Amino acid sequence: MRQITYNIQDATPxxxxxxxxxxxxxxxxxxxANFDLNIPAGKKVRVTITNTGSTAAVSxxxxxxxxxxxxxxxxxxxxxxxxxxxxxxxxxxxLLRRTPASRVGYRVHLDSxxxxxxxxxxxxxxxxxxxxxGPDDNPEFLAYGFVSSCQTVADxxxxxxxxxxxxxx
Amino acid sequence: MTLRIIEPFAIxxxxxxxxxxxxETAWTAGTYTLGTVRRVGERLFEVSAASxxxxxxxxxxxxxxxxxxxxxxxxxxLQFGADKFRVVETITERADSITYTLEGLPRLSAMxxxxxxxxxxxxxxLLESPLELFENGEQGVFFEPSTAxxxxxxxxxxxxxxxxxxxGLSDLSGRGNHAAQAxxxxxxxxxxxxxxITIDKVDDRMIxxxxxxxxxxxxxxxxxxxTASYGVTxxxxxxxxxxxGGLYFPGSAIVGQLIRNGELIKYEREYVEAYFIGKGATAxxxxxxxxxxxxxxxxxxxxFPLIDTSAxxxxxxxxxxxxxxxxFPLIxxxxxxxxVGAWLGxxxxxxFPLIDxSSGTNFSFTWRFxxxxxxFPLIxxxxxxxxxxxxxxxxxLANIPAGMFNGASGGSFxxxxxxxxxTQTSIDNILVSLVISGISAGTRVFDQSGGSAPSSxxxxxIDTLRSRxxxxxxxxxx
Numbered sequence: 001m002r003q004i005t006y007n008i009q010d011a012t013p014x015x016x017x018x019x020x021x022x023x024x025x026x027x028x029x030x031x032x033a034n035f036d037l038n039i040p041a042g043k044k045v046r047v048t049i050t051n052t053g054s055t056a057a058v059s060x061x062x063x064x065x066x067x068x069x070x071x072x073x074x075x076x077x078x079x080x081x082x083x084x085x086x087x088x089x090x091x092x093x094x095l096l097r098r099t100p101a102s103r104v105g106y107r108v109h110l111d112s113x114x115x116x117x118x119x120x121x122x123x124x125x126x127x128x129x130x131x132x133x134g135p136d137d138n139p140e141f142l143a144y145g146f147v148s149s150c151q152t153v154a155d156x157x158x159x160x161x162x163x164x165x166x167x168x169x
Numbered sequence: 170m171t172l173r174i175i176e177p178f179a180i181x182x183x184x185x186x187x188x189x190x191x192x193e194t195a196w197t198a199g200t201y202t203l204g205t206v207r208r209v210g211e212r213l214f215e216v217s218a219a220s221x222x223x224x225x226x227x228x229x230x231x232x233x234x235x236x237x238x239x240x241x242x243x244x245x246x247l248q249f250g251a252d253k254f255r256v257v258e259t260i261t262e263r264a265d266s267i268t269y270t271l272e273g274l275p276r277l278s279a280m281x282x283x284x285x286x287x288x289x290x291x292x293x294x295l296l297e298s299p300l301e302l303f304e305n306g307e308q309g310v311f312f313e314p315s316t317a318x319x320x321x322x323x324x325x326x327x328x329x330x331x332x333x334x335x336x337g338l339s340d341l342s343g344r345g346n347h348a349a350q351a352x353x354x355x356x357x358x359x360x361x362x363x364x365x366i367t368i369d370k371v372d373d374r375m376i377x378x379x380x381x382x383x384x385x386x387x388x389x390x391x392x393x394x395x396t397a398s399y400g401v402t403x404x405x406x407x408x409x410x411x412x413x414g415g416l417y418f419p420g421s422a423i424v425g426q427l428i429r430n431g432e433l434i435k436y437e438r439e440y441v442e443a444y445f446i447g448k449g450a451t452a453x454x455x456x457x458x459x460x461x462x463x464x465x466x467x468x469x470x471x472x473f474p475l476i477d478t479s480a481x482x483x484x485x486x487x488x489x490x491x492x493x494x495x496x497f498p499l500i501x502x503x504x505x506x507x508x509v510g511a512w513l514g515x516x517x518x519x520x521f522p523l524i525d526x527s528s529g530t531n532f533s534f535t536w537r538f539x540x541x542x543x544x545f546p547l548i549x550x551x552x553x554x555x556x557x558x559x560x561x562x563x564x565x566l567a568n569i570p571a572g573m574f575n576g577a578s579g580g581s582f583x584x585x586x587x588x589x590x591x592t593q594t595s596i597d598n599i600l601v602s603l604v605i606s607g608i609s610a611g612t613r614v615f616d617q618s619g620g621s622a623p624s625s626x627x628x629x630x631i632d633t634l635r636s637r638x639x640x641x642x643x644x645x646x647x
Contacts, residue, residue: 002293002294002296002434002436003291003292003293003294003436004291004292004293005289005290006289006290007288007289008285008287028285028286029285030283030284030285030286031282031283031284031285032282032285032290033175033280034280034281034292035278037277037278037279037280038278039276039277039278039294040276041274041275041276043294043295044186044270044271044294044295044297045270045272045274045292045293045294046268046270046271046291046292046295047267047271047280047290047291047293048266048267048268048290048291048293049267049268050265050288050290050291051266051286051288052265053265054264055263055264055265055286056263056264056266056267056286057261057262057267057284057285057287058244058261058283058284058285058287059243059244059260059261059285060244060245060246060281060282060283060284061180061244061245061280061281062177062280062281062283063175063177063274063277063279064175064177064275064277064279065176065275065276065277065278065279066173066174066175066278066279067173067174067175067176068171068172068173068174069172069174070171070172071170071171071172072170072171072172106172108172121174121176124176125174125176129177130174130175131174131279131281132172132173133172133281134172144283164172
């Protein structure tokens with residue numbers, strides 16, 4: 001498909017999602033990911049973000065090849081880690097703002113011996129920010145950040161479960 | 170659902186081909202005061218001293234601090250959150266929309282957006298050549314006359330020179346649907362500046378053989394009178410490139426023509442149109458005054474574009490027998506005076522727009538045989554004098570609004586509503602409207618057949634009309 005247009009979702013609740021619970025006052029989606037692109041190398045790509053009559057804004061546009069691993073299980077979690085951001089000048093330290101960040105935990109069921117390629121990717125991402133996405137209908141599990149921990153929690157004959165934690169930027 | 174991970178590709182200035190996000194003022198040598206912000210490369214720096222002449226961004230620059238990425242680059246600094254060591258909330262923002270055209274990218278299968286404030290996101294793979302529209306094996310044709318594609322023989326070996334009749338025209342789509350004209354007298358002439366083939370609108374045309382399965386998609390036609398894109402369904406077999414039957418064509422020269430099996434999206438149509446305009450085609454039909462016979466007998470058209478017809482006065486037979494059209498755009502016909510047979514035989518039209526026909530004088534045969542129309546809008550007929558056969562043969566036409574002819578200027582309605590399906594209310598509306606028009610001189614004829622007979626309201630109107638010298642024939646024989 002040469003052109004894809006996505007209309008940002010409004011306040012329609014996401015059924016069964018933590019999103020509305022955590023971010024009830026926020027009526028519009030702040031994140032979106034498309035994993036169905038097929039853009040050959042070398043093509044020119046135009047990205048347009050429209051907010052007619054207001055200010056269009058985006059903090060990060062991340063693009064690349066998506067790797068897919070296993071099945072994200074229901075035990076995935078997301079928690080807020082609000083931060084204070086301060087600025088120190090001489091002896092004066094002032095609070096610039098508090099900014100939300102999240103810790104997102106994915107419990108992933110890897111079968112058919114996919115643990116090895118999974119861990120290779122995780123090793124590559126050590127200290128490298130990346131985009132992580134869980135189930136499509138749970139946008140709260142779309143996260144951009146660093147892997148803060150990853151550990152195997154079960155491993156039986158080619159079937160591995162890992163607990164991956166991502167700290168969002 | 171699987172866990173999906175994108176390791177982002179780093180976008181830098183070299184990847185940004187164009188954008189509508191302006192750059193902040195760049196730093197140049199000078200004296201700057203506290204709080205002044207200047208840009209160096211992709212980053213902003215702010216003066217942190219009372220005044221400074223230092224250059225920001227250097228190791229020894231103690232009087233500037235890094236204020237983060239420039240607005241244009243914030244979206245790609247792969248940072249949107251914060252901690253005390255990093256710049257907070259690096260956001261690209263702009264009124265209404267942000268657009269980036271990116272190049273030098275690797276293969277991409279995913280794109281993610283964070284920190285959005287937006288209504289829509291649009292991702293478009295840009296075309297760099299019309300040939301890309303055929304890169305997946307799509308059927309179609311792509312003609313662009315030049316010394317490399319126009320030939321004086323049907324086997325396409327002898328290149329044409331300016332003035333030569335063109336016997337062969339190469340299809341650049343890669344599908345091999347080359348055009349040919351074996352008859353010398355019917356060959357278009359190759360001309361330059363711009364490269365084009367001119368047609369005499371008597372018999373000139375090139376012929377292609379549409380392969381099995383036909384073409385169902387979009388045609389972009391670029392001529393010396395205008396450029397437009399049409400939805401088309403073309404059956405397998407011979408097809409005229411140039412005048413339909415050598416006669417009917419929206420222009421007198423072809424600068425470019427592309428037909429693809431499979432509909433082109435809006436961006437693709439606009440790209441191809443711009444491509445041909447860049448080759449010398451006229452962009453708009455806005456200067457054309459006579460559209461007579463332009464799309465006559467183009468039965469293959471399934472959708473017609475909203476072109477600029479604002480200068481048009483003559484629309485005689487312009488869309489006659491465009492039977493593939495089911496609807497029609499709200500074109501500007503405010504200057505149109507002669508609509509004789511304009512939509513005659515457009516048997517697929519199920520609706521007709523409320524176009525401005527206030528200057529129209531002659532509506533003879535205008536919608537004759539539009540057999541799928543069931544209702545009609547309240548068009549302005551105040552300048553109309555002749556309506557003979559205007560809706561004749563509109564066999565499904567049932568509803569005509571009241572007041573349609575209140576201001577009509579003439580009474581030639583011979584066979585205007587014969588072979589229609591007018592409801593009693595509609596025929597009453599028409600007859601009452603003719604009474605209101607007050608026409609009591611010149612030709613005064615009105616005919617209806619099919620549909621319903623008028624009620625007493627209508628027959629009373631008929632009595633009035635007859636008293637004014639009208640000859641009125643209606644269903645039911647009153």
